[in-house]
Amino acid sequence: MRNICMLVSYDGTGYYGYQSQPGGNTVQDHLEEAIKALTGEKLKIHGSGRTDAGVHALGQVVHFHTESKIPAERWALALNTRLPDDIVVRAAVEVPLEFHSRRSAIRKTYKYAITSCRFPDVFDRKYVFHHPAPLRFSAMQEGLAYLLGEHDFSSFTSPLSTKPHHVRTLYEAKLLVEPGGDGEIEQGRAKASLIVSGNGFLYNMVRIIAGTLLQVGVGKRKPEDMGIILAAKDRSKAGPTAVPHGLTLMSVEYGPEWGIDWREAINRRH
Amino acid sequence: MRNICMLVSYDGTGYYGYQSQPGGNTVQDHLEEAIKALTGEKLKIHGSGRTDAGVHALGQVVHFHTESKIPAERWALALNTRLPDDIVVRAAVEVPLEFHSRRSAIRKTYKYAITSCRFPDVFDRKYVFHHPAPLRFSAMQEGLAYLLGEHDFSSFTSPLSTKPHHVRTLYEAKLLVEPGGDGEIEQGRAKASLIVSGNGFLYNMVRIIAGTLLQVGVGKRKPEDMGIILAAKDRSKAGPTAVPHGLTLMSVEYGPEWGIDWREAINRRH
Numbered sequence: 001m002r003n004i005c006m007l008v009s010y011d012g013t014g015y016y017g018y019q020s021q022p023g024g025n026t027v028q029d030h031l032e033e034a035i036k037a038l039t040g041e042k043l044k045i046h047g048s049g050r051t052d053a054g055v056h057a058l059g060q061v062v063h064f065h066t067e068s069k070i071p072a073e074r075w076a077l078a079l080n081t082r083l084p085d086d087i088v089v090r091a092a093v094e095v096p097l098e099f100h101s102r103r104s105a106i107r108k109t110y111k112y113a114i115t116s117c118r119f120p121d122v123f124d125r126k127y128v129f130h131h132p133a134p135l136r137f138s139a140m141q142e143g144l145a146y147l148l149g150e151h152d153f154s155s156f157t158s159p160l161s162t163k164p165h166h167v168r169t170l171y172e173a174k175l176l177v178e179p180g181g182d183g184e185i186e187q188g189r190a191k192a193s194l195i196v197s198g199n200g201f202l203y204n205m206v207r208i209i210a211g212t213l214l215q216v217g218v219g220k221r222k223p224e225d226m227g228i229i230l231a232a233k234d235r236s237k238a239g240p241t242a243v244p245h246g247l248t249l250m251s252v253e254y255g256p257e258w259g260i261d262w263r264e265a266i267n268r269r270h
Numbered sequence: 271m272r273n274i275c276m277l278v279s280y281d282g283t284g285y286y287g288y289q290s291q292p293g294g295n296t297v298q299d300h301l302e303e304a305i306k307a308l309t310g311e312k313l314k315i316h317g318s319g320r321t322d323a324g325v326h327a328l329g330q331v332v333h334f335h336t337e338s339k340i341p342a343e344r345w346a347l348a349l350n351t352r353l354p355d356d357i358v359v360r361a362a363v364e365v366p367l368e369f370h371s372r373r374s375a376i377r378k379t380y381k382y383a384i385t386s387c388r389f390p391d392v393f394d395r396k397y398v399f400h401h402p403a404p405l406r407f408s409a410m411q412e413g414l415a416y417l418l419g420e421h422d423f424s425s426f427t428s429p430l431s432t433k434p435h436h437v438r439t440l441y442e443a444k445l446l447v448e449p450g451g452d453g454e455i456e457q458g459r460a461k462a463s464l465i466v467s468g469n470g471f472l473y474n475m476v477r478i479i480a481g482t483l484l485q486v487g488v489g490k491r492k493p494e495d496m497g498i499i500l501a502a503k504d505r506s507k508a509g510p511t512a513v514p515h516g517l518t519l520m521s522v523e524y525g526p527e528w529g530i531d532w533r534e535a536i537n538r539r540h
Contacts, residue, residue: 011392058451077389080389085390085395086392087392119360120355121279122279122358123279124393125281181328
């Protein structure tokens with residue numbers, strides 16, 4: 001028995017999320033079907049976390065146990081020829097049997113992309129939320145700072161959350177602002193990427209942070225309201241859940257003890 | 271009668287090219303239908319040039335004569351609400367009646383995007399040609415230099431061309447190379463954008479240049495072959511026509527006498 005860990009990208013537009021569900025057509029289903037077509041094994045893969053319907057991933061990490069003897073460096077190409085073109089396995093490595101893509105993760109990074117330009121950019125319209133009114137980027141940046149560090153994020157998750165507690169640590173929370181072609185940053189027209197990095201994220205957490213931060217961006221809330229909302233530990237105090245298509249899981253990190261080096265794996269001769 | 275000039279972006283994936291044709295479903299058809307829905311006029315719009323099926327545009331320019339009194343700054347929003355989401359009118363300006371989007375153009379710029387990383391990037395897979403083998407970027411850059419200036423580009427157009435002559439001037443021909451996530455430039459794995467700018471382009475010209483340059487990139491031809499092919503004025507000496515989806519019409523420029531200022535038009539209050 002071997003444990004194979006893979007780095008996976010997907011355009012979530014056409015899927016009912018990462019995780020298998022009765023209706024099918026999830027990223028997990030497609031990966032499991034491709035593995036079955038390759039090795040004949042009907043196995044279960046485990047992801048670092050679910051992503052909702054319509055959410056994308058640049059660097060989702062999954063693992064699975066297999067009896068197959070296919071060398072680790074062959075899996076990516078072999079699976080990609082059996083996958084739809086909006087799911088790409090970027091690399092695969094063999095890891096210790098104890099490794100678990102979700103339980104072993106120590107840090108995850110998400111991006112929520114917003115454009116406040118008058119019209120969407122046709123080339124990334126499926127990955128960027130179009131908010132066609134000026135935003136106060138500096139107020140948004142100020143508001144984000146309240147979320148840094150260890151907090152109970154109950155205000156920023158669904159009341160349906162079944163987690164034992166809602167304490168998570170945000171290591172990074174920043175807004176990268178760049179000219180959006182049709183915009184002028186000084187006029188509040190730009191592409192803005194909310195980047196959040198932490199030890200774990202609750203259900204809908206990044207999308208609720210984004211939805212609340214957009215209210216700061218339009219002046220409906222003050223930057224310091226972010227701290228007040230956090231302290232309330234009450235979902236009803238925060239803003240709406242932003243639409244899924246602006247969200248991308250960027251990367252998942254693991255401790256050095258697992259020996260995972262994606263850059264080396266991607267560039268290995270195969 | 272007024273002459274309205276518009277800056278238009280489109281994702282060409284789903285269209286049979288820019289220009290109207292019997293089968294329908296072209297960018298021009300959709301623009302004309304949106305105008306008809308808005309003003310009731312059944313008019314003909316003129317583009318700066320046709321783009322083939324599957325080719326994209328960031329900055330196509332079109333013009334049309336209208337009896338409508340809608341102020342120029344209102345057209346973009348009014349048409350965008352009537353257009354599919356893969357066609358976006360970025361701005362509209364009123365121009366002198368003599369202005370013609372094709373005949374008045376003095377410079378056009380195209381990009382042909384290539385990735386030589388092992389696997390395509392899911393987020394731009396529809397706009398970038400995936401060539402999954404290392405490329406010699408410096409040889410490609412060297413080869414491109416032979417095309418600069420005024421030449422008869424008969425080797426780089428379809429033999430079916432009906433143009434009176436094939437002399438065109440390239441002002442710029444360069445390859446921008448950037449890390450492609452899964453690649454290492456030194457190993458020939460990267461994203462490379464071929465940027466060509468000239469006073470006019472023949473049918474399939476950029477795609478044949480790209481197809482020939484890729485042969486230089488894999489070592490099948492030498493950089494200096496680009497000059498030899500050009501001198502031959504014979505289509506059969508050049509390489510294949512590269513696939514359409516890597517090509518994007520980036521911009522079309524006009525002389526200052528027409529008073530077209532897209533940046534100002536885009537950011538005008540409306």
